[in-house]
Amino acid sequence: MLESSPLFQLYLVRLRDFYRQPARVFWVYGFPTLMAITLGFAFRNRPPAPIQLDLVSAPGSGAIKAAFDAHNTRLRQSSSAADPIALTPPIDVALRDRDVAMRRLKTGKTPLVLEPGPNDSCSYHYDPTRPEASLARQTVDDVLQEAAGRSNPRPVRDVQVTEPGSRYIDFLIPGLIGLNSMGGGLWGVGFLLVNFRVAKLLKRFVATPMPRRDFLLALLGARLTFVLPDLAVLLALGVWMFGMPIRGSLALVVALEITGALAFAGIGLLVACRATTTEAVSGLMNLVMLPMWLLSGVFFSSERFPEALQPVIKALPLTQLVGGLRSVMLEGAGVVDVAPALAILVAWTVVTFTLALRFFRWS
Amino acid sequence: MAECAIQVQNLRKEYPGRSGPVHAVNGIDLEIQRGECFGLLGPNGAGKTTTVEILEGLNRPTSGAVQVLGLEWGESDRAIRERIGVTLQETRFPDKETVREIVTLFRSFYSRGLDPMEVIARVALESKATAFVEQLSGGQQQRLAVAIALVGDPEIVFLDEPTTGLDPQSRRQLWDVIRDFRDRGRTVVLTTHYMDEAERLCDRVAIIDHGQIIALGSPAELIARMGGEHIVEFALDSADGSATPPTVESFLTLDSVLAARTEADGFALTVQAPHRAIPALLDELERGGRPLARLTTRHVSLEDVFVALTGRHLRDDENARDSPPPMKGRRRF
Ligand SMILES: Nc1ncnc2c1ncn2[C@@H]1O[C@H](COP(=O)(O)OP(=O)(O)OP(=O)(O)O)[C@@H](O)[C@H]1O
Numbered sequence: 044m045l046e047s048s049p050l051f052q053l054y055l056v057r058l059r060d061f062y063r064q065p066a067r068v069f070w071v072y073g074f075p076t077l078m079a080i081t082l083g084f085a086f087r088n089r090p091p092a093p094i095q096l097d098l099v100s101a102p103g104s105g106a107i108k109a110a111f112d113a114h115n116t117r118l119r120q121s122s123s124a125a126d127p128i129a130l131t132p133p134i135d136v137a138l139r140d141r142d143v144a145m146r147r148l149k150t151g152k153t154p155l156v157l158e159p160g161p162n163d164s165c166s167y168h169y170d171p172t173r174p175e176a177s178l179a180r181q182t183v184d185d186v187l188q189e190a191a192g193r194s195n196p197r198p199v200r201d202v203q204v205t206e207p208g209s210r211y212i213d214f215l216i217p218g219l220i221g222l223n224s225m226g227g228g229l230w231g232v233g234f235l236l237v238n239f240r241v242a243k244l245l246k247r248f249v250a251t252p253m254p255r256r257d258f259l260l261a262l263l264g265a266r267l268t269f270v271l272p273d274l275a276v277l278l279a280l281g282v283w284m285f286g287m288p289i290r291g292s293l294a295l296v297v298a299l300e301i302t303g304a305l306a307f308a309g310i311g312l313l314v315a316c317r318a319t320t321t322e323a324v325s326g327l328m329n330l331v332m333l334p335m336w337l338l339s340g341v342f343f344s345s346e347r348f349p350e351a352l353q354p355v356i357k358a359l360p361l362t363q364l365v366g367g368l369r370s371v372m373l374e375g376a377g378v379v380d381v382a383p384a385l386a387i388l389v390a391w392t393v394v395t396f397t398l399a400l401r402f403f404r405w406s
Numbered sequence: 407m408a409e410c411a412i413q414v415q416n417l418r419k420e421y422p423g424r425s426g427p428v429h430a431v432n433g434i435d436l437e438i439q440r441g442e443c444f445g446l447l448g449p450n451g452a453g454k455t456t457t458v459e460i461l462e463g464l465n466r467p468t469s470g471a472v473q474v475l476g477l478e479w480g481e482s483d484r485a486i487r488e489r490i491g492v493t494l495q496e497t498r499f500p501d502k503e504t505v506r507e508i509v510t511l512f513r514s515f516y517s518r519g520l521d522p523m524e525v526i527a528r529v530a531l532e533s534k535a536t537a538f539v540e541q542l543s544g545g546q547q548q549r550l551a552v553a554i555a556l557v558g559d560p561e562i563v564f565l566d567e568p569t570t571g572l573d574p575q576s577r578r579q580l581w582d583v584i585r586d587f588r589d590r591g592r593t594v595v596l597t598t599h600y601m602d603e604a605e606r607l608c609d610r611v612a613i614i615d616h617g618q619i620i621a622l623g624s625p626a627e628l629i630a631r632m633g634g635e636h637i638v639e640f641a642l643d644s645a646d647g648s649a650t651p652p653t654v655e656s657f658l659t660l661d662s663v664l665a666a667r668t669e670a671d672g673f674a675l676t677v678q679a680p681h682r683a684i685p686a687l688l689d690e691l692e693r694g695g696r697p698l699a700r701l702t703t704r705h706v707s708l709e710d711v712f713v714a715l716t717g718r719h720l721r722d723d724e725n726a727r728d729s730p731p732p733m734k735g736r737r738r739f
């Protein structure tokens with residue numbers, strides 16, 4: 044029965060073509076996993092990094108150095124995270140000659156130089172355009188002033204947000220899922236079609252009584268088959284390795300992913316509908332994908348872009364997919380909340396498929 | 407079964423070109439009978455592929471009428487496709503599929519047809535049934551393409567240059583497959599620029615040049631139309647001291663010589679009776695004091711027919727150095 048079903052046979056061709064090429068399997072499943080792991084570790088919560096400080100040797104520098112050493116010792120001894128001092132970074136102080144210290148500052152080897160002056164005064168040398176220099180100056184000054192007896196009249200407490208669900212990795216994983224869906228749709232559908240066209244296979248297919256509908260359905264079926272393991276890998280990684288929560292319904296996550304995959308398959312189809320060389324289609328695909336890489340809020344929030352761009356950004360399918368996934372997974376949003384995202388994705392699917400089928404070139 | 411396999415009337419195809427339209431097919435009329443093996447023979451760019459692709463429904467003619475098995479493209483496309491098989495001039499199958507998988511795939515497109523393994527056996531690829539396409543030689547890939555053309559058990563099969571680029575043994579293997587198909591009473595339409603292929607395989611051939619049929623008939627008829635049966639080729643010793651080389655015309659007056667032309671390094675004469683022509687030629691050369699470097703005789707081939715009609719060789723690679731002028735006697739350009 045299945046043996047003689049063109050739809051099933053075409054679908055099998057697609058699957059085999061994929062799993063028989065280990066390199067492709069790696070790019071689709073291995074690469075995003077590695078990327079999530081790398082970025083997850085790069086941005087995981089760590090104690091604050093020590094501040095580099097060059098102290099100019101001069102009369103009075105001994106007392107200053109002692110103040111920093113005392114700060115570092117207190118820091119090392121405080122075991123409880125509740126102690127407010129645990130949040131300040133240690134200060135790595137090095138005594139140097141003035142010339143050496145200034146040269147190190149100019150060449151960017153140290154962000155801050157502290158030079159003791161007469162009557163307990165001192166001066167800071169730093170480049171204010173370097174954010175870490177200003178930060179270092181602030182912290183060093185606080186430590187120095189408090190050691191000299193300054194008291195802070197208003198008690199403060201720092202509350203740091205490190206709960207699962209609001210960390211960078213939690214933000215990143217839905218972004219990577221969306222990115223994968225886009226790449227898979229465009230390369231998996233668009234590139235394949237152009238390769239088939241270049242190889243004259245599409246022409247060979249239409250010389251048979253093959254139902255053309257089956258060819259496209261098989262392509263979509265295969266696409267959806269690849270999308271789910273892809274989603275599962277990244278979700279599992281997020282949940283098991285980084286403790287990412289899935290607060291909303293998993294079914295809704297899957298529904299969003301499938302709608303997104305269809306929209307991207309449609310875009311892939313449209314991009315490839317007339318291209319006759321792989322160079323042409325690669326160029327077109329990069330043209331389509333690059334704005335979404337940049338604007339759709341995969342790696343950082345798209346809210347930061349200017350107001351005027353926001354309507355464009357909101358209309359991009361990747362923005363909607365990633366935004367929808369984030370709100371379901373991290374905020375527990377329901378169907379009603381993501382209905383606009385779903386609607387925009389469906390609109391992309393319908394429009395791209397309609398155009399692509401009208402202009403599709405088989406030979 | 408009364409109707410022809412293929413009927414074509416006044417077929418034309420124009421492509422837009424930089425310097426005016428290109429007439430790829432320029433008024434072709436054809437009738438191909440059921441059960442015959444029909445060859446379209448012509449040089450590069452003659453319009454063979456354009457013609458067969460129109461017959462296969464893959465290309466639309468600018469004007470003209472085409473009937474395939476009594477049906478017309480645009481009306482009964484699916485019905486025609488169920489009953490024809492096709493190989494394109496160049497198709498690359500996906501590298502990572504096996505022979506059997508590809509044949510099974512194509513079998514699934516037809517509502518009736520042959521068992522995939524049976525077709526694979528017909529083209530003698532049984533031992534490669536589970537090999538990936540990328541592991542096949544060029545000849546094996548061509549046979550796979552033919553297997554796919556046959557898998558729907560078609561009434562007509564179109565083969566566009568099925569043996570180009572193959573070694574002699576692979577070509578012979580493919581000829582066997584094609585003959586076997588023809589012997590089952592089916593129709594074959596093939597294009598080629600190998601005249602020996604057309605001579606051995608085809609019941610009738612149409613010689614095409616510049617989108618037009620310039621000769622049509624069985625290979626034997628076309629050769630007979632040359633008048634003579636034999637070609638005498640000879641070259642003169644280049645160390646020969648005599649001032650002027652002989653003109654082609656000087657050989658036309660010899661006994662039994664019908665036509666003469668210059669070849670790359672010598673001359674070719676079409677003769678009726680070599681036993682009369684050769685002594686006459688030798689006498690003539692003797693008188694002029696021109697020593698012979700080489701002399702051969704052979705039967706007339708379709709190649710000679712083509713050269714006689716167009717003044718050019720069929721394949722660009724043959725005698726590409728200097729294309730010989732047309733046969734004196736029946737010039738045609
Ligand atoms: N798509 C096209 N656009 C423009 N011109 C074309 C197109 N296809 C073919 N031609 C031109 O039509 C003419 C006939 O081409 P065709 O491919 O039919 O020749 P052919 O006899 O099959 O040659 P070959 O032996 O090289 O395969 C050529 O001059 C070719 O340049």
Ligand SMILES: [Mg+2]
Binds near residue numbers: 567
């Ligand atoms: Mg051709």
